[in-house]
Amino acid sequence: MMQTHESRGRDQSLPSTPDGPNVSGRNARPGKATRRGGKSAVSEAAVSGVDGSMASQAGRKGRGGGYWGTLVGGVIAILIIGYVWVRGMDRGPVAAGPALGAIPAQYDPTRAFQYLKQICDLGPRPSGSAQMKQQQALLKKFFEAQGATVSMQSFDIRHPETGAAVEMSNLIASWHVDRPKRFLFCAHYDTRPFPDRDASNPRGVFVGANDGASGVAALMELAHQLGQLPAKVGVDIVLFDGEEFVFEQGRDDYFLGSTFFAEKYKSQPPVIPYTAGVLLDMVGDRELRIYYERNSLKYARSIARGIWQTADQLGVRAFVARPRHNIDDDHIPLNEIARIPTVDLIDFDYPRPGFGAPSYWHTEQDIPANCSGDSLAAVVWVVHQWLLKQ
Numbered sequence: 001m002m003q004t005h006e007s008r009g010r011d012q013s014l015p016s017t018p019d020g021p022n023v024s025g026r027n028a029r030p031g032k033a034t035r036r037g038g039k040s041a042v043s044e045a046a047v048s049g050v051d052g053s054m055a056s057q058a059g060r061k062g063r064g065g066g067y068w069g070t071l072v073g074g075v076i077a078i079l080i081i082g083y084v085w086v087r088g089m090d091r092g093p094v095a096a097g098p099a100l101g102a103i104p105a106q107y108d109p110t111r112a113f114q115y116l117k118q119i120c121d122l123g124p125r126p127s128g129s130a131q132m133k134q135q136q137a138l139l140k141k142f143f144e145a146q147g148a149t150v151s152m153q154s155f156d157i158r159h160p161e162t163g164a165a166v167e168m169s170n171l172i173a174s175w176h177v178d179r180p181k182r183f184l185f186c187a188h189y190d191t192r193p194f195p196d197r198d199a200s201n202p203r204g205v206f207v208g209a210n211d212g213a214s215g216v217a218a219l220m221e222l223a224h225q226l227g228q229l230p231a232k233v234g235v236d237i238v239l240f241d242g243e244e245f246v247f248e249q250g251r252d253d254y255f256l257g258s259t260f261f262a263e264k265y266k267s268q269p270p271v272i273p274y275t276a277g278v279l280l281d282m283v284g285d286r287e288l289r290i291y292y293e294r295n296s297l298k299y300a301r302s303i304a305r306g307i308w309q310t311a312d313q314l315g316v317r318a319f320v321a322r323p324r325h326n327i328d329d330d331h332i333p334l335n336e337i338a339r340i341p342t343v344d345l346i347d348f349d350y351p352r353p354g355f356g357a358p359s360y361w362h363t364e365q366d367i368p369a370n371c372s373g374d375s376l377a378a379v380v381w382v383v384h385q386w387l388l389k390q
Contacts, residue, residue, distance in 0.1 A: 038244055038254045039281075039329055039348065098288045098318035098378035107221065107381045113373030116217035116284060120207045120368050126193045127245045127256075128159075128166040135189060136171060139216070139239065143173035146223040148237070150174075155260050157242065160252040168241040170257045175226045176234035182270075183235050183387060184277035184340060185222060187215025188243030188257065188330055196249075197362035209368045210350055211361065214284030214376060221380045233390060234272075240330050258330035262337035275390065276303045277342030279331045282361075283379045284371035285347045290379075291324035293344045295332065300341035307343065310386040316378050324348075345379065 103109065118138070125131045140150045153170040171189070191208035198204055207213070219237050226235050242256030277300075283290070296304045311319035331342040350361045351370065360366045 038246060038249075039327055039346075096287075096317070098316060098372075098375050099381075100315035100317055103374065103377045103381055106225070107377040107384070108224075109373030109377040111373075112217055112221040112376035112380065113368070113371070115220040116209060116213045116371060116373075116376065117368045119213040119216055120209050124193075124206055125189065125191045125208070125212065127168050127190045127242045132190065132241075136169060139171055139173075139189070139220075142220060143171075143223060143237065146173075147227050148173035148175055148223065149177065153261065153264070157245075157256060160245070161247050166245075168245075168257055168260075170241055170261050171239040173223070173237040174234070175236075176229060178272075179229075179232055179234035180272060181232045181234070181275050181390060182272050183233065183390065184238060184274045184334075184342070185219055185235060185280070185383070186238040186240060186258075186277060186330065186334075186342075187219055187280045188212065188241070189216045189239040190241050190243055190245065190257075192244045192362060193247055195363045195366070197359070198364050201364055204364050206362070206364065207367060209366050209371050210282050210284045211366055214282060214371060215280035218280050218283055218376045218380050221376060222384060225380075225384045230388060230390070233387065235387070236274075243330055254328075255330055255333055259333040259337065262333040262340075265338040265340070274340045276300065277331070277334055277340045278303075278307070278383055279329060279334070279342055279344045279346075280379065280383075281329055281344060281346045282348065282350060283345055284375050285350050286370060286372040286375065287351045288318040288347050288372070288375040288378070289320055289349065289352075290318055290345055290347050291320045292322060293329075293346060294323050294326040295328070295335070296343035297323060299331075299335035300343045303341055304343045306389070307345070307382060307386050310389070311382045314382060314385060316382050318347075318375065318378055319382065345383075 119125075119135060122131045122134050122138075125135050136152070140152075143150050151172050151174075153172060154167060155169075156165050156167055158164070159166050189212065191212040192206055194203050195206040196202045216239060219239070223237065226237075229235065238261060240255075240257035240261065243258065244254055245256060246252040246254060292304055292308065308319050308321045311317075312321065325346075325348045327344060327346060327348060329344050329346065331344045334340045334342040348361075349357075350359060350366075351357070358365075360370050
C-alpha cells in the first residue's frame, strides 16, 4: 500500500478498462511504490494538485497579461475543480453498504468485527514486539480450533535502527494438505511501528485496524468455512510478518515475510503447488470500494476477473470492476519470485477518495470505529463463493 509501508501503490486513477494501458504514476501518498516504498499510490488528488499548480501559474500570468490570461486561468481552475469533484463522487453515497442485499448468516459481520477488535485490543503489533507474540499465540490457538494444522516459518533480520536481531515469523494454517488443488489466502499481520502520516502525532500509537488487522480478521472469519470444501480443494492461510517494519522511508525494506516465503517456495517447491493466491489488505473500510489493482491484472488477470464476476453475481457492489491503483504489496514477491498467480484485494482510499477527503491511512485514526464488520463479511462471502467454484 507508499513511501511509508502503504505507499503501496502507484495510484493510477485515470478511467480505463481491465485491458487498458497501465500508465505509471508516482507519489501521492508516499509508500509502497517501490520495494522500499511500500503501499504507494498516486491519487487523483495528487494529479489535481499538479494541475492546480499549473492553474495558479496561469492565473499569475493572467494578472500580468490582462483579461485573457485571467480568463484562461479561471477556466483551467474550474475544469480542475470539476474533475476532482466528479472523481470524489466515485464511490457513490457514503452510507451505501457493501452489498445490495443481506449477507448470508454464515458470514457473520458481528463475529468478524469482534475478531478485528480482539486483535486491536492487543495494541500496536510491530514485528518482534511482545504484542506480536501475543497475537501469534492467539491466532495459533484459533486456527487449530478451526481444524487447521498450524506452523511457524521463522527467520531473523537486523533491526534497521539498532542492528539488533529481530525474529520474524510467518504463520501458516493448513486445511486438507493432501488435496490436488491448493489455494493460498494471505494477509500481513504486523503493524507499522508508528503512525508516520499522522499530522499531529507521527510518533504516536498505531493499532492498524484496517492496515493490519482487517485482513487477519477476514481470514479468521473465512476459517469457519474451510472445514468443508469441494473434494479436491485444500487451503493454506498465511499471515506475513514484516510487511512494513519501516522506520525510515527509502532506507528500510518492505515485504520481508512474503519475500522469505516466496524464496522458500521457489527453492523448495511443494509437491502440490498453489493454483492461485488471494491477498487481503485494507478490507475493513466502512466505505468499502475495492477496485481492480493493476499489478493483479498484470499477473493474475483471470483470477481477478473471476472474483469480481462472483461479486457481481452476489450483488456485492463494494467490488468495482475497473482499475484504480497500481500497488506494490505482498502479492509482488508471490507473483514475481514464487510465480504464484496472486491478486491483491485492497481499498487504498481510506476512507474515500476526493479533494479534501480525510485519510486514516498510517494515522492514529486507523481504529476499529472506522472499520465495519459488514465490509469484512462481504469480502469473505465473495472469496469463499469464488473458491467453491474452483
